[in-house]
Amino acid sequence: MPKNYLSQKVSGLRPSGIRKFFDIAATMEDVISLGIGEPDFTTPQPVIDAGIRSLQSGETHYTSNHGILPLRQAISEHLEKLYGIQYNPVDEIIATVGVSEALYLTFTALLDPGDEVIIPTPCFVSYQAEVILAGGKPVEIYTTMEDDFEPNPDVIEKAITPKTKAILLGYPNNPTGAVVSREKLEAIGKIAEKHDIVVISDEIYDRLVYGHEHVCFPALPGMQDRTILLGGFSKDYAMTGWRIGFAAGPASLINGLVRIHQYSVMSAPTISQYAALEALKVGEPYVQDMLSEYDRRRKLIHQGLNDLGLPTFEPHGAFYVFPSIHNTGLSDAEFAERLLMEERVAVVPGSSFGDAGLGFVRCSYATSHEKIEQALEKIGHFLKQL
Numbered sequence: 001m002p003k004n005y006l007s008q009k010v011s012g013l014r015p016s017g018i019r020k021f022f023d024i025a026a027t028m029e030d031v032i033s034l035g036i037g038e039p040d041f042t043t044p045q046p047v048i049d050a051g052i053r054s055l056q057s058g059e060t061h062y063t064s065n066h067g068i069l070p071l072r073q074a075i076s077e078h079l080e081k082l083y084g085i086q087y088n089p090v091d092e093i094i095a096t097v098g099v100s101e102a103l104y105l106t107f108t109a110l111l112d113p114g115d116e117v118i119i120p121t122p123c124f125v126s127y128q129a130e131v132i133l134a135g136g137k138p139v140e141i142y143t144t145m146e147d148d149f150e151p152n153p154d155v156i157e158k159a160i161t162p163k164t165k166a167i168l169l170g171y172p173n174n175p176t177g178a179v180v181s182r183e184k185l186e187a188i189g190k191i192a193e194k195h196d197i198v199v200i201s202d203e204i205y206d207r208l209v210y211g212h213e214h215v216c217f218p219a220l221p222g223m224q225d226r227t228i229l230l231g232g233f234s235k236d237y238a239m240t241g242w243r244i245g246f247a248a249g250p251a252s253l254i255n256g257l258v259r260i261h262q263y264s265v266m267s268a269p270t271i272s273q274y275a276a277l278e279a280l281k282v283g284e285p286y287v288q289d290m291l292s293e294y295d296r297r298r299k300l301i302h303q304g305l306n307d308l309g310l311p312t313f314e315p316h317g318a319f320y321v322f323p324s325i326h327n328t329g330l331s332d333a334e335f336a337e338r339l340l341m342e343e344r345v346a347v348v349p350g351s352s353f354g355d356a357g358l359g360f361v362r363c364s365y366a367t368s369h370e371k372i373e374q375a376l377e378k379i380g381h382f383l384k385q386l
C-alpha cells in the first residue's frame with residue numbers, strides 16, 4: 001500500500017453518499033432514477049444557439065476575471081427586476097464556474113482556521129465539505145418536518161459562538177423543498193446584525209417555487225451589506241453542464257472572491273457566459289414551461305408517497321420530495337439500497353444531507369411523469385413486501 005500523501009483535511013472528508021448510489025445504479029439495467037439532482041430538460045435551444053454563435057464569432061479567449069460585463073449587467077438588471085435589489089455590475093458581481101465554485105470562493109475568502117459556519121440541515125451535500133476544505137468548521141443545526149424544514153432563528157442564535165463567521169442559507173432547499181418565510185428570514189437577519197455575522201445565501205433554485213414567495217435574502221432591509229448572494233443557471237435554466245453561476249455582494253467581499261478566482265480558474269467558461277447572457281434575455285418562457293411541468297410532477301409524487309403511507313412534506317420549491325421512512329423500520333441507507341436492489345428504483349438516503357436527514361430519503365421529480373408513476377408503483381410493491 002503506498003504512503004498516504006493526502007492532507008488530513010482531505011483524508012477526513014466523507015465521500016458523498018449520492019455518488020455511491022449513482023455508481024451502483026450505473027451498473028444496473030432498467031433503473032428508474034429519482035436520485036438525480038439536475039433538470040431532465042435540455043438547455044433551451046436559443047441558449048444553446050447563443051453558445052454556438054459565440055464560438056463561431058471567435059469568443060474563444062479568457063474573459064475578465066469578473067466575467068464579461070454584459071453578463072454582469074444582465075445579472076444586475078435581472079436581480080433588480082425580480083427583487084428590487086441593486087448591484088453594481090462593475091465590482092459587485094462575479095461570474096463563476098457554477099454555484100459550486102462560488103461556494104468554494106466564498107468560504108476560502110471568508111474563513112480563517114477554526115472559523116465556524118452555521119448550516120441548517122438537511123442541506124446540499126457540498127456545504128460541510130466546502131467549509132472544511134477552507135479550514136473552517138461547519139456547525140449543523142437541524143430543521144424538522146414539523147417546522148416545514150424551515151430553520152428556527154432561536155436555534156441559530158443558540159449556535160453562535162465567538163468563532164461564528166457566517167450563516168449559510170440554502171433555500172429553496174435541496175433536499176427538502178422548503179422555502180423560508182419572510183418573517184423567519186427577517187428574524188435571522190436581525191440575529192446576523194446583532195452578532196455581526198455574514199450571511200451566505202445560496203438561491204440557486206430561486207425561480208423554482210410553487211405558489212410560494214421566494215424572498216431574496218439580501219433584498220431584506222439592511223441585509224445587502226452583509227450578504228453574499230449565490231445564484232445560478234444550472235437549475236432554473238437547465239444548464240448544469242455549462243458550469244456557470246455567479247456571486248453578488250459588497251465590492252469588498254466580491255473583491256476577495258475575485259482574487260482567489262483569478263489564481264484558480266481565471267474566468268468562467270467563455271462560451272457559457274454568452275449562453276447565460278442569452279438565458280437571461282430570452283429564458284423566461286422556458287423557465288415557466290419547466291416550472292409548470294415540475295409542478296405537475298410535484299403534485300403526483302407528493303400525493304403518491306403520502307398515499308403509500310410515507311409521510312411527506314409538501315415541497316414548496318426546487319424539485320425534490322423528502323419522505324420520512326421512519327415507519328418502515330429500515331434505516332435510510334437500508335431503504336435506499338433495498339429499493340434499488342429489489343425494485344430498481346434509485347433514491348438518495350437522507351443522511352447524505354446531514355444527520356438531520358436520518359430516516360428520510362430524497363426523491364427527485366426532475367424525471368418524467370410516467371417514470372414517477374412507475375416508481376410509485378414499485379415503491380408500493382416494495383413497502384408491501386416489508
Ligand SMILES: Cc1ncc(COP(=O)(O)O)c(C=O)c1O
Pocket residue numbers: 037097098099100101124170173174202204232233234240243244245
Ligand atoms: C443547493 C445547491 N447549491 C449549489 C449546487 C451546485 O450548482 P452548480 O451547478 O451551479 O455548481 C447545487 C447542485 O445540486 C445545489 O443543489
